[in-house]
Every structure is written in structure tokens, then in C-alpha cells.
Amino acid sequence: MRLRFHAIKTDNYFAYKPVLIGAAILLLLGACTMTQPYGSFIQNPLQAFSHYSKVMADDVTDQIGRLYPAASTQFAMQHPASDPFGQALIDNLRMQGYAVQETVKQDNPLLAVVLSKPIDEADEHAQQITQLEARPGLALRYIIDRSDDLYHVSILIEDLKLTRAFVVHSGQIEPAGLWVRRQQEN
Template sequence: MFRLSMLVLIFILTGCATTQFGNFVAHNDEAHNKSIASDVTGQLIQLYPPASTQFNMQHPTVDSLGDALVDNLRAGGYAIHEHKKSNLSKSTDTPTSDGMTLGYVFDQMDGLYRLTVFVDQHVLTRAYIFNESTINPAGYWVRKE
């Protein structure tokens, strides 16, 4: 009984320690995603020099936000190492030590959208609000180091 309890506790703690990345907004517009990706790229350009920075994606970009973000970062001068998955849900990439890891979480709660960008150990967050068919920042970028 004790072993079973310990196993359950370990699985619960492991689940809390892993971060799920990606876009968790069910119905968001492609134009909004491009606007947000442009905003993120502008902020990253201010913090990390484009010509000398490589970003290694932590997760596959399987939606229009991820695609727009990767395209904007490349256009901005960043080298991007994309994360790809095989049909067996195992990563086909080999870990690389060059560059910085990059991941994002885009979610929504009570009409407020939130984008959190993870660059290595740094976290950037910004809230957005949907207003008359446009999406606009609802505040400043917040950076946690």
C-alpha cells in the first residue's frame, strides 16, 4: 500500500513539473496570431541580438501562431532550430547545445488572452484583449529572470 501511494505521489509531482507548450486558445484568428507573433518578435529583438542568436524550439509549432512566430523570427535575422515529431510521438531531433531554448504558451481566461514566452530560464509574459475584431496589448511585457 505504501509503495502504491508513493508511486501515485511521484506521478502527480512529475505532472506538475512539466510544462505544456503551445496554443491553447480554441478559436483564434490567423490575423490576430500574426499580430501577436510580430509583437513577440519585436520584444525578442530588443532583448536578444538577432544576427548572433539561435533559438531551439522546445515544441512543434502546429498552428498559425507558431508558424507566424517562426517566420517572423527568421525574417528578423534569427536562426531557428525547429522541433519536429514523428508519427510515434517521439522527437526526431537530437538535442543541440547551440543557441537558446524557446517555447510559448498562449491561453485565455475570462476574455483576457495571455502569451508566455520561455527563453532558457527567462520568462516573458504579456496580456492581450480582444477589442472590435482586433487584438491589442492589455499591458506591458513582464520579464522574469
């Protein structure tokens, strides 16, 4: 009787398994730390969207006014508000007496570095004093999107999330329900 010994084949799968597990963990951690995109997600807006944006921004401003006192509250936009809704919201908040710090998207990063560099020591000292005196405002973000004739607006102020739906009827937009208020967990 002859015994046969089979050579055990090493499978490369076992050699790469720790690498695959490590990569999966890094991807999951990276997804957890990524910031959620904010702003308007309205694609191919209707011509009436500028009017709809103004109506929705008016309603959002009224709701914010119920929760935060004007003239003593400062907001800091956490993303550029370059769409019609964002511009209407910022304009409304300022007209109501809120201070709003806007986030400006720099088209040329090299120019931003050059412009932000102090010219001499006096300017550098003045810039440091200004930074110390500047009080950061409440973090303000928004998400606006649409599905058919239903618009969804979410306003995030620090850890507070306010959400409301709006519906279009006969060319006019109106609230489709009450405001939903939720505290975000950190």
C-alpha cells in the same frame, strides 16, 4: 468471573500503508519531473485568430529583438509550432535574422528511425561531424491561451519568462498591458 480475550483483527489497511505511501511519493515525484505542455491552447479559434496571431507574433518578435541580438542568436524550439501563432513567430524571427531550429513531430516513429539511420560509415562520420559543429540554440517555448476576449502569451527563453496580455476591441487585437519579465528558478 470469566475473562474474555478478544482476538485482534488485523486490518489490511496497515499492511498496505507502506505501499500507498510509496505510490503517493512516486506520483508526486513524477508530477515534478513532467514537462509543462507548451504551444497553443486556443480551442475553437475564431476566424480572425490568424490575424490576431500575426499581430501578437509581431509584438513578441519586437520584444525578443530588444533582448537578444539578431544574426548572432539561435533559438531551438522545444515543441512543435504547428499553430498560426507559432508559425508566425518562427517566420518573424527568421525574417529578423535569427536562426530557429524547429521541432518536428514525427507521425510515423518507424519511418523516423529508418530515415535517421546512416547508410554507410562515411555518412555516419559526416553525421558525427555535423552534430559536433551544430551549436544548440537557446531553448524557446511558448504558451498562448484565451479567456473571452483576453489572450495570454508567455514566451520562455531558457530561464527567462516574458508574459503579456492582449485584448480584442472592435475586431482588432492590441496589448492590454506591459511585458512582464521574470527569471525562472531552477
